[in-house]
Structures are given as C-alpha cells and as structure tokens.
Amino acid sequence: MVTIEEALGIIEDQKIDLKTEVRPLEASLGYALSKNIISPFDVPEFDNSAMDGYALSGLYQEYRLVGEVAAGDSTIISLNDGEAVRIFTGAKVPENTMAVMMQEKTSVKDKTLFLDEMPKVGQNIRKKGGQLVEGQVVFEKGHILNPPSLALMGSLGRSELEVFSKPRVNIITTGNELVKPGQPKLEGQIYESNSYAISGALQQFGFEHHQKTQIQDDFEATKAGIQTALESCDVLIISGGISVGDYDFVKQSLEENGVNELFYKVFQKPGKPLYFGRKDNKFVFALPGNPASSLTCFYVYVLPLLHKLSGYRRTGLPTYQFPIKHGYENRFGRPSFLKAAILDGKVEVLDGQGSSMIQSMAKGNVLAFVDDGEKLTAGDLIRCKLIS
Template structure:
C-alpha cells in the first residue's frame, strides 16, 4: 500500500503525452495547442475606427467649436480607399477603414452636424485618438497563441478572426470502461431482490465528457475470469485508457487484478492509503493505461477525480494536471482514526468549507450535492471548526 502523494507521483511519471492531431478550430474548445499558432495577417489589417464619429486631421482642429466641411462618408466594410482632403472631415462608423490623411476620429457625441458642416467640440485632439493601428492586436508573423494554450471560446474567435481554421493539438484519449458485477442490471429493467442498478458507467462517462473525451467505449463482463480477460483484451486493442469498475478487491469473484496480468499489463501500484478508494490499482501496458477503480460509486468517483482526471490532463498537454487546491476553514469539528488519509465530499464557498452527511463509500447523494473534496492527511486526523483544511475543487459540468 502506498500513500496518496506516491500514487499521484507514479501516475504522472508513467503518463505520456498523446500524439498531435489537426482539428478544425470550430471544434477545438478544450484542446491544448501542440504547436505555436503564427498569425498569417495583422489584426487589424488596416487603420480602423473604434468609434462612430468623424475622421479628421488633428492639426486641422485649432480651437474649440471649430466647423469643418463634411467631405464624405465611410461605412464599415467599404473596400474603396479614399483620402481625406485637408481641412475637411469624413463621417465614419465603428470598424470602418480610416481615410489616408486622417489622424484622429472625433466621437459623434463631441460633434454637432448641420447639413454639410460638422462642429468639433473637442480641442486639442491627440494624434491617433479612436484609431486602431495596423497590428495593434497582433502583427503578421507574430506568435498569436503559444503551444500549451488551452483553447476556448475566446481563442476560437481570435483564431477565426485571423482566418486560422485548423490547429495542431494534443489528442484526446480513447477511453474504455469495463463494468463488472453480476448483481448489476441496466437502468430501465425491472429490479429483482438482490440486484442494484448499474450507474458507474454513466457517472464515469459524464466525468470523461466534461474533460473533453468524446470517444468512450463501455463493456460489461460477468464475474468470471475468462469473461473479464476477454473484455479487457477487447478494450485494450482500441483505447488509450481503460477504466475497470469493480472486481478489484479481495472477494472470491474479484478477477480484474488477475485479468490485467493475463493481458500483459504491468501493475505500478495496488492499494492507496486512503478512504474511500483504498483498493485502487494502476497498471500500464505497451500503449494503454489501466485504472481499476473500486466498485462502490463514491469511492470510484473520488479515485477518478484524484487519479484518472490528472492522467487525462497530462495526456492532453495540460501542465496543471490536478484538481485546483485551496485552503479554507472547516465549518465543523471532524476526526477519524488516522490510519488512512481521508477525502470528504463537501460544499465550499469563498469563506469556508462544509463536509456533507453521507460520507460512506456507496453514498452518491452527497456527491451529487458536492462541489469539492476535503483532503485530510492522516497527520491531520483531528480538526476543529475554523481550522484550515486542503480543499480540492471539483470541475464544473
């Protein structure tokens, strides 16, 4: 049995980046750039008005309330180039190309229009005022987004605005989920005495999808060594990560550990000094990572967030692999025997964190309400209200 910190370290050490792939920018949210994106154009690519108003030469405005003749109009999107006649003004709109010779745009709130004349009620006017210069956002040939950037709505908009429609990213893993347990039946079927509805596959699938994983395969195996071996071998052939739910403890019908040996997986560790989630196994094949998770739902989800989540983050190019961790005062006293580190389902806000009722390894209702896990190492087995504790914030979605 190893410590929580040792388990995390071993997972990070044995998890490698997935190969790069090219994806459409419109579908790139959540991916991490594998290569720098170099801007093919300058943004803006022309001098652009940032206001509705009048383009002028700032040197032509020599006093307040000065009138200038209006020599024309430029709307956003006009491609015909025009020059500003000295001593005149041009009506201009936000986003439009600033005429050659104009050095400033006076916002319309500072003007009074009268037929073909405009009174400028601003003096002095600074050169360049309300004009976006060429390349003010990014210059052609510059690195627009560096490798390692996590893409989102803002970056998609930025890239598309430069006419970058494909990017090189770290691939998302293909993940297989193996569900074992003869007592489990699918939701929707009639429940007989001694049976329970199987929910871990759906729970893990949603957790994976919230990380951007799209390619998920779910397989079921009876409590039989041969069936478990066959299922693991099938999942190993097509997936980068395999999550086995259940069958990893020491019962007569727990075959996952033995089956992993039979498919050629090398066990990196088995059992972590924690509660819940002690019977966690991490193994590695030639091209596949294996996580044998406890069958109890809350234990399984704790192990997912603390161990599988960071592995997938590392595989996909993230440098901040683990759940975000903060220190908060605990809302009430708590103590335990101190033999194993504990993870408590909790609700955290900006001021404090409150452990929830229902900390048993089978209890998911508290997980449904939780937005955080309190991590209490065995050295902190007695905490009083107001003591600072380590809080791992669960991802949204």
C-alpha cells in the same frame, strides 16, 4: 500500498508518445496545440475605429463632414485638415485621421460636425499591430484551446489546427448485482450507475468514451472483456471487482492480459483499492466499485493521465485553499478526500461521507483534502479541488 503523492508521481512519470491530428477550427475546443502558432500578419491589419462615430483630421471642435466609411469598405480615403467622415466600428480609418469621436458626443447641422469636447490624438483608434505583429508567437505548443483562442485563430484565417489527439477511453463495469437503468430488477440487485458517473465526468472535461461494457463477476468473462477493450483504447477504466472478495476477478484478469501493475492500493479514503497498470502504450485504471470512491479516484488520478496523454502542459485539477466554515477533525485514520461545497466563500463539509453515498457529492462542488489526524477550526484554510 502507496501514498497519494507516490501514486500521482507514478502517473506523472509515465513516458508516452503523443499523437497528433489536424482538426477543423470549430471542432478543436479543449485540444492542446501540437506546435507554436505564429501570426502571419499584423492584428489589426490596419488602423480602425473602435466605435461608431466620426474620424477627424486635426484637433478641433468643428469639422466639415465629407463622407462615410463603413466596416469592410476598401475605398482609400484621405482627409484634409479640418475634415471628418462618419465611420463605423471596425472600419479602416482614412489617411490623416488623428482621432475618432464617439457619435454620442457630437451633433451635425448642414454638413458641419460639432463636438461636445476637444478630441485627443489617437482617441478611439485601434492601431495596426496593436494586438499582434507579423511573426509574433500567438500561442505556444501545449496551449489548450478555449473559446477566445478559437476566435483569435479564426481572425488569423486558420480553418484547421494541428493538435495533440485525445486518448480513446473504454469503460468496463463489473458485478452480478448490476442491472441497467430502465430494466426490471430482482431482490438483491441494484441499478448500475458508475458508468454514467465516469462517462459524465469524461464529458465534463472534454473527453468521451468509445466503448462501454458491463461484465458479470466471472473470471473468464472478465478476462475476455478486458482483452477486447484493450484492443481499441488508450485508457481502460474499470469499475468494481478490484478488491479482495471471492468474486473480484479484475486484478487477476489484468495480469493474464499482460498488464503490468504500477501500483495497487492507495493510503487514502475513499478509494483505497485503486489499481493503475500499463500494457505497452495502453493504461488501465481499476476503480473501486463504490460510487463516491470511483468518482473521487477519477478526479484525482484518472484526469491527470488523460490531460498528460492530450499534451496538456498542466495536468489534473488545480488545488486551491479556502476557509472552512466550521471545525473539522479527520478521524478516519487515512488522508481523506471529503465531499464539500463552497458557500459564500467558505467550505462546508457535507453529511454523507460514506464511499457509497453519491447524493452528497452531487450536491457539492469541491473535493476537500485533510491529512490523517488533521484538525481544523472555523476559518482555517482547507485544500480543495473544484469539481464543478
């Protein structure tokens, strides 16, 4: 058995060969750049107006109005002292422009522009190179592309980006008692739910599963299912069958398939019977079958590996500290991840902390962490991972 810190360290220390691919700009959200991005030109490429108004030559309160410049107009215009042109947001300012006055502070009569106040040099002008200069590093390798990143890449004319590939993930659920939702079930059977939690968590963080299989509690079937799943994935997530019961065949089946155990069992609650292994460049997590345990282990252990395999510079969910709303003492005998919710800036530990209880996790938005025997009073800081 390993500690939480030891388990996370083993995952972090894994040596991996990152894969790269070229993706269309519109399909690159959530991917990490595999190389630095260098600006090919200044941004903006020319001085332009920050708003609708009037471009002014000289600093006065009265000008002779001589024309108009729309966004995208490539006509070269040069203003003489005391002249002004109507201009629109994003339009290139004419030569000799000293300021742009917003239209709300102006009036026009007989081709004469009147200002409500004196302009200031450079007012409302976006200067050439004000955001980026040619040759500047825009984003470094490993930057995770978010919506503003895509906008900036588009403004640089990039229609494709070279990124680190995301891992292919397969899911296996085990259990004779499991029935697919929508199908009739017999006495003693339950509807299978863990695969929906895992696939949903994958989607939540920008990943997806490529294959999902349900296997009965049979050694040969489990062994064959694992062999098939490993052939087409980078990460295999197995739910159930990893404990020490008479019908738990996952650990033995992994050994038979040549998977090298890196750790088995973590000193924690929930999720003690957690397995992590590797076969060549393929990784396996065998998660406990109880729904809350399974999902907790995904958030704490699986997600950091998926991030690492995706070329992320920072992996896993960050930990924050918030004041707890009420007193709490950990009497479970193990370091514990608690289903909790942040309400009005304070953490409330929810009822229903059992490993099989998923409703409380669905109503919460954080995993709160307490050490074995830790005792908190109202207002003390408690460590939390935001899960939604």
